[in-house]
Amino acid sequence: MKMTGEIQTTRGRPPRLSRELIVAAALQRNLESLTMRELADYLGVSHGALYRWVESRDELLHLISETLVERVLSVGVLDGTDWRKRIYRLAWAMYNEFRQVRGFATLMVRPHRHNAQAFTRFRDAIIDAFEHSGVNSSMAEQSWYIFIISVMGWISMEESGPDLGGTGARFDVFLGTLIKGLPASEPEEYV
Template identity: 55%
Template sequence: MADTPTTPARRGRPARISREQIVDAAIAAGNLDTLTMRELATRLGVTHAALYRWVANRDQLLDLVNEVMVERVLPADGPDGQEWRPWLADLAWGMHDAFLALPGYATRLSRPHRHTDPALGRLRAAVIAAFTDAGVPPHLAEQSWYVFITSVVGWLATQEHPLDLGDSTPRFDLFLGTLLRGLPAREPGAERR
């Protein structure tokens, strides 16, 4: 995808920023929930007007962050039929690393809000395709997507705001192994594959 602003071009000197720079500056800011557009423009060394040529408002900024984050974590190729577990594990580890690098990101995704941007739709479609390519019926592939995304994002959100559940540190590898053994979703009473 080309690095083009989301709003029509305006007269004046062209912006000296790219979508990757905007997202990298948002990540470097430390917490997406508290980041203001003014702070982001300052971090980028540009005026508000230059930033607003790329993102018209905070929602567009968050959509841009989603777009770049999904590009960073989504494997280029889908799994080969029955090999969906290693592919899904790679995706989950990519989400772990990228989402936790931006404090507040997993927490924001886990909260009720608009999830209609195309980037998350691409992630959804890829995960559903991984299941359907392995022979999972479409309605159960959709349910498997829900289980996967809510589980992984929820686990990552609790790492940003840890629960006091005991002395040991929660391990993503154990969580992920347990999650993948339980997928794909199946109807109650159906045999495990």
Template identity: 55%
Template sequence: MNTMTTSARGHRHPGRPAQISRERIVAAALDGGNLDTLTMRELAARLGVTHGALYRWVPSRDALFDMISEVVVDRILPADEPTGARWRPWLARLAWAMHDEFLAVPGYATRVARPHRHNPGSFGRLREAVIGAFTAAGVGGELAEQSWYIFATSTVSWLAAQESSLNLGHSEPRFELFLDSLLRGLPARAPGAVRPVTRRP
């Protein structure tokens, strides 16, 4: 009689934490379906593990979104640094990357647009990079910070509205028109201040 157990043969029991990794969790979460409605039980089923095993790696949906945001921010941040002559094209590239990556994951833009605790690591890096672009544009301190608020909330809100198919008229919303109008109004300036004329590269 063969008394060798499944474990002794080298196969792991279903649901063992060793079957999971950060990369597998994020890949499974991004693999189809609406991220905003994804439950931890559904994610565990996608991974082929028990609900309890998943919670040893990811204690909550907030922690799951933290993992996902780290991956998304890694994908959207340009590799180069913004410069004084190229800060606006740099922001445009970032915004288009946000457009492509956010809308590629159903439910992600909607989730990010809602009030909640954002991952201080991933979104902190995004914030610092965008503030760096506005600093390169010649503003600093509070105005650079306010410019970040305007850029981030406007872009994410536009993407969330696009994702929810909000019908505001007959023509299809065009991101390039939105982005051009947004960047023309940035960086922020104090009320009544005259905006310096800058040459568009």
């Protein structure tokens, strides 16, 4: 019997697959470069067996997104609390969950088809928090864009190197500054 991370494989009959097992295996790999062939080999199954459960790499990324968004929302959403505390908790939950999965943030900031169901739930939680700050729905949505691009961009840059090029940059300082500048408001005209 061979142990590969948390995934157990044996010689002979391939292990029973499930979407949960496939996602768990993928979460242990670098998603930025992960291929379906590599994942099948890691699981100790044929490519055909893997494709019977997950039709494509895009579908795999959708399943991973659902898993990670669910984890973030289970930790980060606190209904009835101050909107800043909600945003702060969601951002830290994103940071902690997404940083554990190599390549996830980098993939998410690149143009691609997002998992609409997972990210809509996440987007709605963030917009709801901003609406509780007193801004209208349009500015709450603009705040969502600023928030998600900023936080995902930060996490993606950290994936490039552990210390953003040795600058000593800190997520806590970044996040505090970001939240102080939110929610969005109509821009002033500068002459």
